[in-house]
Amino acid sequence: LPPLDLDLWSVSAEPEPRSLSLGGHVGFDSLPDQLVSKSVTQGFSFNILCVGETGIGKSTLMNTLFNTTFETEEASHHEASVRLRPQTYDLQESNVQLKLTIVDAVGFGDQINKDESYRPIVDYIDAQFESYLQEELKIRRSLFDYHDTRIHVCLYFITPTGHSLKSLDLVTMKKLDSKVNIIPIIAKADTISKSELHKFKIKIMGELVSNGVQIYQFPTDDEAVAEINAVMNAHLPFAVVGSTEEVKVGNKLVRARQYPWGVVQVENENHCDFVKLREMLIRVNMEDLREQTHSRHYELYRRCKLEEMGFQDSDGDSQPFSLQETYEAKRKEFLSELQRKEEEMRQLFVNKVKETELELKEKERELHEKFEHLKRVHQEEKRRVEEKRRELEEETSAFTRRKAAVEALQSQALHATSQQPLRKDKDKKK
């Protein structure tokens, strides 16, 4: 190896900034507070996508999670395809404003052919990314008061069969995992026994891993929440129970589902993982979900979209990225593509005309042949009629001749008979 030119190296590298100590209080330690204050004034938005079959308990869980009653209507089982229904609400807790959007995938799993069930969901998520990108690309952007509709989390409701995931679940989650943070949950977990639930959870996680489905992992890089998040990651998928009913337990009213054999308390950690879900989704990781959506999923969408439009970052030694050049290059590409298409169309037209011409010629030839044939038939017919006429004429003249001969004979005979009595009279006189 040649020796490194250290002098050159030190010239090109940026100098390390020096650390200095302050003589007294300056005040920029209030920056985090300024940030908090600004965010609080601005308000927050959070968008949840609920995917799960009709009647699995999506609306009930949302009502239970936010301790309110969102207006929801039951979905019918007869939707021709999956339809996304967003509903936005303004919520307030203390002085924090939350614009919450709940998007329901109505009719999911109800079609006989489920091959395309994931598509409307993917399209919806992409459409939200696209409108954010369009806002970003505007000359006069107003991202500050832009209503961000990008989906921050997808709650995937798994049917509590105790068996395994359905292929529809695996396919849908696989299609969504690069676009949204997926938190899988086992719905109506009160319908599955404790030992079965344990095995079911292990099975689901195994299937997700073996099919390469990336679900959202609660972040463990922030010390403050690393421990709890690590513990919670091990509890996935959460088995939840929802209820809007309140039941008296001891002397307290709690949300629960009452059965002839007992009461399932929604907020009792021995009964289900509802509290864990609420803790993770709302109280600990809501901001991380928002951030992951922006920095991971939206970033990926944006990158692919911009590359598709012809933009690319420069690598170290090439020219820096120029918007003008990219635009020119893309325009040229577009124009040549247009020219190619035009040429293709023209060729197509010429070929079509040639084809039609040939067809017409063929038709003309056929008509001509038909005409010739008819002409021949006609001549033949004419010849036959002529022959017949000649024969008839001959017959007529023979007939006339025979008639004349017969008439002559007849008159001769008549003459002879008129002479005979005269002779007899003469003979008598003698």
Ligand code: GTP
């Ligand atoms: P659609 O919006 O029509 O697709 O239904 P959904 O998924 O919103 O279900 P919804 O919340 O309307 O609940 C359907 C039925 O399931 C209701 O009768 C609920 O009471 C019941 N249900 C909801 N959550 C649970 C649960 O955790 N356990 C049990 N056993 N039943 C539940």
Ligand code: MG
């Ligand atoms: Mg519903």
